[in-house]
Amino acid sequence: MRTLFRWLSPIRWIKTAYRWTKTGFFFLVEYCERSLRFQLILTFSFCILAAVLASSVVNLLTEDMYRRPYVDYSYSMESMDWETRDLARRIQEGEVEDNQYLQELMNRAQELRGVQMLLVDLDGKVLMKSSRATESQVDLYSVISKAMELRSGQNWQGERQEFTAFYPVELNGQKGYVIARGIPEATIQYQVEFNGFVPFSFVLVFFYLFYRFTKRKTGYIEELAASLLVISQGKLDHRVNVRGEDELGSLARNINRMTEELQENIERERRAERTKAELITNVSHDLRTPLTSVIGYLRLLRDNAGSEQERSEYTRIAYEKAEHLKRLVEDLFEYATLSGQGVQLHRQHVSLTGMLEQLVEEYVPLAEEQQLTFCKKLPADRIYVSVDPEKFVRVLENLFSNAIKYGHKPGNIDISLMREGEGVRLTVANKADDLSNEDLRRMFERFYRVEKSRSRKTGGTGLGLAIVKSIVELHGGSIRAELQEGILSFHIWLPADAQEAR
The missing domain is CATH 1.20.5 (Single alpha-helices involved in coiled-coils or other helix-helix interfaces)
Structure with a gap:
């Protein structure tokens, strides 16, 4: 409760x-705040109300200037007509008991309204009349014509003249008419003529307020138009001022976003052009150097220059240069294949832990020759992934080869594997020289090499890490490089195998 x-x-x-x-x-x-349409509706409504209020005030202040008096008899004539109709109703409904009472009613109407009352038969003979009436016979045709003329709205204003009203009645079984005659009293009425100040003030106030309230929005639209013109002239660093949360504010934000994206696309195209130029230069350099050596040594062999031992050395060097040229062409072909559309992956349910252990064992002798030691940090249980074994082995080989080639000697190559989120993270780390942020950012670009001289002794083709990134991304993963306290780490993230998740 x-x-x-x-x-x-x-x-x-x-x-x-x-x-x-x-x-x-x-x-x-x-x-x-968020709807420009609603703002315009409210502004329009407020301006209309303000204009109506202003025009009403103007009308009150100026209406006396446009009021014209005139003489009106309609109120008195309506009173006479109502008195006659009321008397006829009483007679018709039997409220009049005798002729004496009827006479009193007719005399009272005469005193109150100043009208002569007559009761006549169908022939116009006067059967009863008020005290001031003198007629004994009435011309019904004239009375009816005049009464109908007045009922039709004629002569209600203007000159003062006699008013006549009549209504049919039946008294004691005899049919007749109740007729009223009299001069109506005049009343002074006022007629308001057209006041030009009222519509003028309405239009003036409405347009002034609407202009004032919408000036800020229209000015903002002009500012957006001017900004678009500036942007169209190629000044992509120009930004539009964002004002409000309505559609215009959203338009300004979209213009800024469009400009930023356009600027980024143009910058991306410029980088692509520079990369293209660098690609042509690098490919030309990397192909021309071994090819020049091969041609030079073959020319010496053709000309039988040098001793037998020297020609044998020329043959060996030419062969090595040809092998290097072959590897470069193969790397170019592999990168072009991985970067193209429709690359097919032959995925298998593979133990990444076992793959790492097997591949590390194969690289241990090469690492020991360079005074490097592999340090593995692998989980006790097997971690499975769905990968193309042949292509993913290429990823690991490139990372291990880079660590052996560029790692500080003596030193360690740390390999770790762990679960992370809905996938696994593989890390290959070793001590390395200091690298700039640009080197870390561009390390996975094709033909980019930290060593700018592009010497074959200190660098490879510049495609290894680009191939690694392409293969990892084809598997739905990601790769990044970071340098902390002299340790260069490559982190690969791969989604976990769906079979293992089940």
């Missing part, structure tokens, strides 16, 4: 209504 009374409490309902009103008010304000 107490809960019921609390629920029916008026204070509770007042608080609830206040909260709803407050919530609705804030919602309306927020909607108004």
